[in-house]
Amino acid sequence: KNEVEQSPQNLTAQEGEFITINCSYSVGISALHWLQQHPGGGIVSLFMLSSGKKKHGRLIATINIQEKHSSLHITASHPRDSAVYICAVLRSNDYKLSFGAGTTVTVRA
Amino acid sequence: EADIYQTPRYLVIGTGKKITLECSQTMGHDKMYWYQQDPGMELHLIHYSYGVNSTEKGDLSSESTVSRIRTEHFPLTLESARPSHTSQYLCASSEGQGATGELFFGEGSRLTVL
Numbered sequence: 001k002n003e004v005e006q007s008p009q010n011l012t013a014q015e016g017e018f019i020t021i022n023c024s025y026s027v028g029i030s031a032l033h034w035l036q037q038h039p040g041g042g043i044v045s046l047f048m049l050s051s052g053k054k055k056h057g058r059l060i061a062t063i064n065i066q067e068k069h070s071s072l073h074i075t076a077s078h079p080r081d082s083a084v085y086i087c088a089v090l091r092s093n094d095y096k097l098s099f100g101a102g103t104t105v106t107v108r109a
Numbered sequence: 110e111a112d113i114y115q116t117p118r119y120l121v122i123g124t125g126k127k128i129t130l131e132c133s134q135t136m137g138h139d140k141m142y143w144y145q146q147d148p149g150m151e152l153h154l155i156h157y158s159y160g161v162n163s164t165e166k167g168d169l170s171s172e173s174t175v176s177r178i179r180t181e182h183f184p185l186t187l188e189s190a191r192p193s194h195t196s197q198y199l200c201a202s203s204e205g206q207g208a209t210g211e212l213f214f215g216e217g218s219r220l221t222v223l
Contacts, residue, residue: 045214087213096167
């Protein structure tokens with residue numbers, strides 16, 4: 001079983017809809033990353049969290065350390081948000097990253 | 110914008126060839142990483158480096174090798190490529206004294222071995 005599980009695996013939304021992607025992990029962590037991967041492979045770091053909540057534009061990321069759970073929210077979604085969103089945790093025992101399989105988001109105009 | 114570059118972006122080669130995937134960053138980061146990603150699958154760490162002359166193998170066993178002679182340069186080499194090496198290879202770097210620095214990724218090198 002993967003140390004990092006994301007849901008849903010795929011998500012399709014209409015432009016303007018609110019989107020939530022979930023990430024659950026089973027190991028002790030020092031930090032959690034949300035990454036965005038566009039077709040062609042390039043990856044961009046969206047957030048790095050160790051507690052609480054962060055907001056950047058229309059993106060909000062939250063983490064609950066006790067529950068071992070994080071969510072990424074996209075408000076007022078737009079077709080340019082279409083991408084794969086990846087959750088990655090920095091393991092506290094060896095400081096290596098474990099990655100989720102990603103959530104493919106498609107936003108239709 | 111991240112200053113981390115990978116070349117080539119795409120490479121198609123025959124079995125048995127030696128290849129080197131280049132990764133360079135101009136941010137002065139000590140920590141650099143190579144990840145392998147198959148389509149639709151999660152990234153797996155194959156090599157990492159915490160500084161010059163420091164290299165370690167990652168979680169996923171790989172027949173590739175790496176070197177870190179200069180801070181900015183972290184090339185990955187396959188001595189004899191095989192079809193099982195077909196994959197996307199992503200290079201990353203991070204900043205900070207601890208292990209919790211922000212990650213910066215290159216655009217990836219998509220390798221196809223015939």
